[in-house]
Amino acid sequence: MSKLIGYARVSTRKQSTDRQAADLIAAGVRRDDLYIDEGVSGARASRPQFDRALDALHEGDTLVITTLDRLGRSTQSTLSLADDLRARGAGFRVLNLGGGDVDTSTPMGSMLFTIMAALAQMELEIKRERITDSISKRRDAGLHLGGRPRRITDSQVRNALHLIQSGQPAAQVARDLGMSRATLYRRLRSL
Template sequence: MTKHIGYARVSTRAQDSDRQIVDLKDPMLGKVRADDLYIDHGVSGARETRPALDQALAALEAGDTLVVATLDRLGRSTENMLRLAADLRNRGVALKVLNLGGEAIDTSTPTGSMLFTVMVALAQMELDIKKERALDSVSKRRAAGKDLGGRRAKFSEGLIQMARQQIDAGGSPSQVARDLGMSRATLHRRLQQNAESVDLRLGEPPAVLPRKREARKGGLK
């Protein structure tokens, strides 16, 4: 008797309300029995090791169908997804994606197989475009001298005050910046902002920090 083997990847263990689980178990849609459903919890699609997917693939026999809710459940790489589909086809196993371009696609049919290949390529192209846009945004922000998301919070006010104390005690600004994992220019800017914040709280005019110590010929201290 042929079976529908379902695979899902969820971010948490609170899976009952996850839409993909509901769709896979739907008797009119995924047609997957609870005993034939394999779930990876908190596993990224970019990772090669996905234990539940490996178990689902091992459970498949000729004539069975592997069912997933969306294409990205299988991974992020076009090459990997097409290789997986080809491997299933060679084993006599169909692949059914419940929502690929708004429609369910079943690779057991010639049309479904062709559409799957096209949609995988389009999905990869969309992912590449998003990556390119993200990198372009980072490059523009860096060129404009803006802080990148998440970096400001990493260096707390207490940490900046500690850096100031080390420099006041004779420490090299360049070395202190390296120890904190930031550039000397960023450290100077954060020290200036910290000084202005302290002075404003005290009701005093903002202090002006020196740009840098006397530099040795050919480089900073």
């Protein structure tokens, strides 16, 4: 008896797979056959739940995903997966392609899948380009690039330097500031 194996993935732990899971269940995937990777990049070759989903696939089963970018980051890796599924006799379905099965064994299905995989890779590359451009513009404008806000001001670090120069142990001064000695030295170098 063939079954649907669902796979969902998000790249960071802050993101939610709720929408993907709901779409997969609505498409007929049973909760027991739903595999979810949270905080796992699509660029990684090994994704624990994805590997389990592939192990669960048997001949006649269908792998179901919501969008092509959940599979991988390159056209080559996505097409390689499609070839592997075809060789195993498993089907493949992408919900954002109108909800129909994409049969990569037919010329039309293979062409559609190849085009969509290439578009997913292009979308990722455009997104990377935009992020790099945005960071560059913010850096050139002297704007904050994100990261953790500094709790310890430059003035406090200068005072710490005076304490160290007056004979206080650096480890104790750093501890009093609530930072590691290495962080204190790094902040001192940056002044």
